[in-house]
Amino acid sequence: MNEALGEGGIARDIRLDDLIQALGSRLDLHYVHGEQDASDRLLIGGDGDDLPLAGHLNLIRPNRIQVIGDFESRYIAGLTEDQRDQLTLEMTRAGTTAVIFAEDTQPFARMPDAPPGALPVILGSGSGSHEVIALLRYFLQQRLAHFEVRHGVFMEILGIGVLISGASSVGKSEVALELISRGHRLIADDAPEFARIAPDIVRGHCPPLLQDLLEVRGLGVLNIRAMYGDSAIKGGKYLRLIIDLRDHTEPSPVPDDRLNGRRGEIDILGLRIPLISLPVAPGRNIAVMIEAAVRNHMLHMQGYVAGDDLRARQRRQMTGKPDEPPYHRAMPATTVPNPDPEG
DSSP states (O other): OHHHHOEEEOOOOEEHHHHHHHHHHHHTEEEEEOGGGGGGOEEOTTOSOOOOSEEEOOSSSOOSEEEEOHHHHHHHHTSOHHHHHHHHHHHHHTTOOEEEEOTTOOOOSSOOOOOTTOSOEEEEESSOHHHHHHHHHHHHHHHSSOEEEOSEEEEEETTEEEEEEEOTTSOHHHHHHHHHHTTOEEEEEEOOEEEEEETTEEEEEOOGGGTTEEEETTTEEEEHHHHHOGGGBOSEEEEEEEEEEEETTSOOSSOEETTTEEEEEEEETTEEEEEEEEEEOTTOOHHHHHHHHHHHHHHHHHTOOHHHHHHHHHHHHHHTOOOOOOGGGGSOSSOOOOOOTTO
16 A cells, blocks of 8 residues: 555645735735835744644744734834834744734834844735634645645545545556546546645645546546536545545455454544555456445544444344334445535
8 A cells, every 4th residue: 555655745835926816806905014024024934833834913922924803903003103114023033023003903014123134024915804804814724735746636526525546557547437427526537636734634635747647558648627527527626535445356454344344544644544444356346436435434423323223223133122223224224324514
């Protein structure tokens, strides 16, 4: 399973002017001071300082981007000019990259004397401070997160993110093509990138170079969006399941249980992700098996395990107790709610 282990990646930095370009129109951002320095300011990912990415004005645990709303603005308005200069210099010493005056609050009228490029960039915004912070944190957590590249095909199957892994000749692309023809969606082929954006969430997406493309032996590179339409492509998804395709003559990487199948876990960015190993053999419809594996995994997430159900039935029969309805009957038998909050 060497190819499934993937490669580690360092967190990627983002320039302040790129962030402003990405979120400027949505947050109504505009420059007040320091526009010429924005292209040189980096928000560094994974530097280990444990500082918050963005938040309201805080000099004890200073945010990389300090956001000033109504309450902070009233506090600043009560300071003398020298005290305001000291506040700006203190934020500079703490490593603040930018200051955003939200809610159309009054920004600093002047900046204190300092070496060129030392002071934080000052921005204004008409959006509410909580909205600014929420969007900045979401954006930065994804852009600055540590990431890994995993060999395989990443797809949305039945509403959840599934990575199909395995050796290069096992038929991952062919089964992905069949799944796409059955209405599922492609996210990335060959080298999807995964980032841990929350304690319990790993999100995968496609690198720009490979967007919309799927390579199938004998057919070459296919543009799935052009062939099947926009509905066949998904931009990104939370990783919920890995399906490892393996030749039936090779040993399973996880224990083989006749009742519960070949199930295990694999570590990705410090998070344990469920793994199902499917043996590939002539005559087996792997696309149908993958769909069934995903449906069964969704039932596992709800607490129903068919193998345990069978064991319970056997115990009742052996003890002579009256038959009881299988415990999954209390839930819908054909419709499983989407367990992925990303939808």
